[in-house]
Amino acid sequence: KAGVTQTPRYLIKTRGQQVTLSCSPISGHRSVSWYQQTPGQGLQFLFEYFSETQRNKGNFPGRFSGRQFSNSRSEMNVSTLELGDSALYLCASSPAGSYPSTDTQYFGPGTRLTVL
Amino acid sequence: DAKTTQPNSMESNEEEPVHLPCNHSTISGTDYIHWYRQLPSQGPEYVIHGLTSNVNNRMASLAIAEDRKSSTLILHRATLRDAAVYYCILEPEYSGGGADGLTFGKGTHLIIQP
Numbered sequence: 001k002a003g004v005t006q007t008p009r010y011l012i013k014t015r016g017q018q019v020t021l022s023c024s025p026i027s028g029h030r031s032v033s034w035y036q037q038t039p040g041q042g043l044q045f046l047f048e049y050f051s052e053t054q055r056n057k058g059n060f061p062g063r064f065s066g067r068q069f070s071n072s073r074s075e076m077n078v079s080t081l082e083l084g085d086s087a088l089y090l091c092a093s094s095p096a097g098s099y100p101s102t103d104t105q106y107f108g109p110g111t112r113l114t115v116l
Numbered sequence: 117d118a119k120t121t122q123p124n125s126m127e128s129n130e131e132e133p134v135h136l137p138c139n140h141s142t143i144s145g146t147d148y149i150h151w152y153r154q155l156p157s158q159g160p161e162y163v164i165h166g167l168t169s170n171v172n173n174r175m176a177s178l179a180i181a182e183d184r185k186s187s188t189l190i191l192h193r194a195t196l197r198d199a200a201v202y203y204c205i206l207e208p209e210y211s212g213g214g215a216d217g218l219t220f221g222k223g224t225h226l227i228i229q230p
Contacts (some may be wrong), residue, residue, distance in 0.1 A: 045217025090159045107159030
């Protein structure tokens, strides 16, 4: 079974621009979560989608948004980019989003975003 | 949220066992203990999880203290490929309503010497 794929793997943007990152979960997985990883803050939860609905959101400003399509693929969007948005953005999928007791999360390789 | 405490880094030799400790003195009765690891330039990967009893899988073993205030991840025979950051995470048993996301701490940077 193919793993979680994320595109693009690397991205360079300038302040004020917006960016869209894509995530394709493992086939059959319906839950997709997004995380931001920075050297200072570590791994932080952004939001989770299940069956095209955002179920939970971390403590991030409204510039960070996402969506999920009927095939479970997900995109996240960051508008009005700031230098501090430079990070590794990780996507994770799980079968039903009912971890930790029954599911585990499977992470993709991430998208490295650099904001200049 | 219950917190975990892990050493910043540990060093071990190849082909020797590695014991990675995690303290979680404020753990609640329904918190599962999860371990994930992140190899260089990769996303985190699941290692093992448990609730009360010790657990074994093909990757590692998880030893949980009787009072559940600490746990130890055991890699029985470390290889160079095991060099990674290891995260000990507490998560409550799922009770419905959506996934809240995993709460990652700083983790332990495991260095394996050849």
